[in-house]
Amino acid sequence: MGRIAGVSAVQTRERLLRAAADVFADRGYDGARVADIAAAAGVSNGAMYAHFASKAELLTGALRAHGQRLLADLFEADPNRSITDLLLVIGQWLPRRRDARGYLIVEALVAARRDEDMARPMRDYVGERADWLAELMRVAQTGGELDPALSPNALAHLCLLLAMGSALVTPDLHAVDKDEWAALLTRVVAALARTDLTAQTGTAK
16 A cells, blocks of 8 residues: 555655655745645555655655765765764755755744644654754763763754754855855864863863
């Protein structure tokens, strides 16, 4: 049930998520129709509802899939990269122009303010991202990369603000020199390092 002939349920779900990302990016949350997403994926409305209960679930599902691909590509490129280096790489991407799917978070945030059906899954989505980031911060603290006195939840919140805010303040609204931005991020991450290591570095100089 809910499959395209000769295609697995997992593949059908992936097709639906890709189609949803494209339709939402093109028409926005309010302008997108479930029937359009189903048609773009090559399935019936009934088949689509076998995988996703609502338009809101489709949008949050597309967000999860898009974010996971970006992170997976980074980890695959250099699995031994330190967490602080990983954060710097992601941070350096933030002010850049994105493809249409990169702005899905804007559609989701705006829709969540007006529509409780969207607000509920978005609270879950943002909570998942915050928990994942907080755990990443704890690992960095345990490994001596970040000051253990800092709150992992507060650090995760800072990352969320930067990531989601960058999708709202696009390069068309305000551009920043990439080298100046990278230098600022490096200073910020250095300020979050373990205080004893920072003191030792200062002493060595």
